[in-house]
Amino acid sequence: MDNEVKMMPHGIECCDEEEVHADKVQLVNEQMPPEDRLYDLAELFKAFGDTTRIRILFALFEADICVCDLAATLNMTQSAISHQLRLLKQARLVSGRREGKQIIYYLADDHVRTIIEKGMEHILE
Amino acid sequence: MDNEVKMMPHGIECCDEEEVHADKVQLVNEQMPPEDRLYDLAELFKAFGDTTRIRILFALFEADICVCDLAATLNMTQSAISHQLRLLKQARLVSGRREGKQIIYYLADDHVRTIIEKGMEHILE
DNA sequence: AAAACATATGAGCAATTATTCATATGTTTG
DNA sequence: CAAACATATGAATAATTGCTCATATGTTTT
Numbered sequence: 020m021d022n023e024v025k026m027m028p029h030g031i032e033c034c035d036e037e038e039v040h041a042d043k044v045q046l047v048n049e050q051m052p053p054e055d056r057l058y059d060l061a062e063l064f065k066a067f068g069d070t071t072r073i074r075i076l077f078a079l080f081e082a083d084i085c086v087c088d089l090a091a092t093l094n095m096t097q098s099a100i101s102h103q104l105r106l107l108k109q110a111r112l113v114s115g116r117r118e119g120k121q122i123i124y125y126l127a128d129d130h131v132r133t134i135i136e137k138g139m140e141h142i143l144e
Numbered sequence: 145m146d147n148e149v150k151m152m153p154h155g156i157e158c159c160d161e162e163e164v165h166a167d168k169v170q171l172v173n174e175q176m177p178p179e180d181r182l183y184d185l186a187e188l189f190k191a192f193g194d195t196t197r198i199r200i201l202f203a204l205f206e207a208d209i210c211v212c213d214l215a216a217t218l219n220m221t222q223s224a225i226s227h228q229l230r231l232l233k234q235a236r237l238v239s240g241r242r243e244g245k246q247i248i249y250y251l252a253d254d255h256v257r258t259i260i261e262k263g264m265e266h267i268l269e
Numbered sequence: 270a271a272a273a274c275a276t277a278t279g280a281g282c283a284a285t286t287a288t289t290c291a292t293a294t295g296t297t298t299g
Numbered sequence: 300c301a302a303a304c305a306t307a308t309g310a311a312t313a314a315t316t317g318c319t320c321a322t323a324t325g326t327t328t329t
Contacts, residue, residue: 034212034246034275044217047203059267060260061198067189069287073182078172086306087159092169099288101307111266120296120305121159130266135185137262141236141255142184159305194317211276224318226277245275245326 066110067134071095072103075124076131079113083125191235192259196220197228200249201256204238208250 051057066072074093078084086104090097104124107113112131115122126132176182191197199218203209211229215222229249232238237256240247251257 034210040209040213043207043209043213047206047209047217050206051199051202056264056267057195057198057202060263061193061195063263063267064189064192064198065194068186068193069190070182070186071287073186073189074176077176077182081172081175082168084165084168084172085159087304088165088168092172096289097306098290098308102287105307115306117296117306120303122306128266128269130262130269134259134262134266137255137259138185138188139181141253141259142181142188144253144255190316196317212274221319222276223278223320227317230277240276242276242326245273247276 063110066106066112067138069103071099072107073135075100075103075107076112076126076135079124079126080132083123085118085121085123087121089124188235191231191237192263194228196224197232198260200225200228200232201237201251201260204249204251205257208248210243210246210248212246214249 052060067076071093075089078089078092084092086100087097089104090100093100104113104115108115111127113124114127115124117123177185192201196218200214203214203217209217211225212222214229215225218225229238229240233240236252238249239252240249242248
């Protein structure tokens with residue numbers, strides 16, 4: 020009936036009732052970052068979690084590129100690329116500067132490279 | 145009619161026809177990792193891209209924990225947690241060892257910590 | 270071996286998401 | 300200022316995803 024975690028200084032039994040490993044549960048809950056930070060983190064990684072966006076980021080590793088070049092390179096529609104750039108911009112992974120008619124996109128900061136590098140290390144290990 | 149990228153040593157005009165910034169397009173395409181690697185990378189980041197899974201990972205930063213303790217800590221169903229653990233296991237972010245009736249989950253390697261740290265840096269900057 | 274317990278998993282559903290199409294916004298050129 | 304060009308965006312749609320419920324698998328206890 021109640022959802023709250025009971026705390027009791029007992030042994031290491033687990034799960035047979037509402038009495039779980041109270042010590043661990045408490046420790047974990049104390050260390051857990053606030054809800055909005057967890058949300059922001061998940062949103063950030065979501066931005067990396069799509070092949071099209073990953074390809075855009077890899078493209079921007081090499082050069083600052085306008086939307087239509089990105090579309091040409093990745094062989095996708097300008098619209099599709101624009102939509103994805105919006106998400107990347109929201110996650111502050113890329114920025115754009117206007118140059119005449121075009122908008123040139125570029126990596127917003129070095130975290131992008133670092134995070135992708137670490138991800139690469141993990142999948143290659 | 146054709147989808148192939150034309151290469152022509154021309155100036156810096158862009159986008160008004162099929163002739164884009166050929167040099168950039170070529171450079172980018174040369175440096176682009178193979179399709180399956182891009183896919184794996186995106187899949188990896190997808191695993192980080194959900195609040196529940198992020199919370200599970202933060203929990204495992206503190207201790208190795210069994211499924212039902214995770215469920216208790218995060219105040220979610222055992223089933224929901226199990227489903228998410230399966231995804232995390234597929235991404236090789238966590239592993240589980242059996243201890244009696246329980247399965248104790250733990251972080252698979254240090255990349256998990258590093259990647260989340262880098263993500264944290266980015267959202268806090 | 271049966272009952273109890275811990276975890277895993279398949280089906281179903283609601284919510285989210287990636288793309289397309291049509292069109293709007295903003296810039297440059299004639 | 301009109302036409303052309305580059306990009307952005309809203310609506311619609313198909314695919315994916317996260318959770319629930321029911322149940323299956325595997326372990327321990329009696």
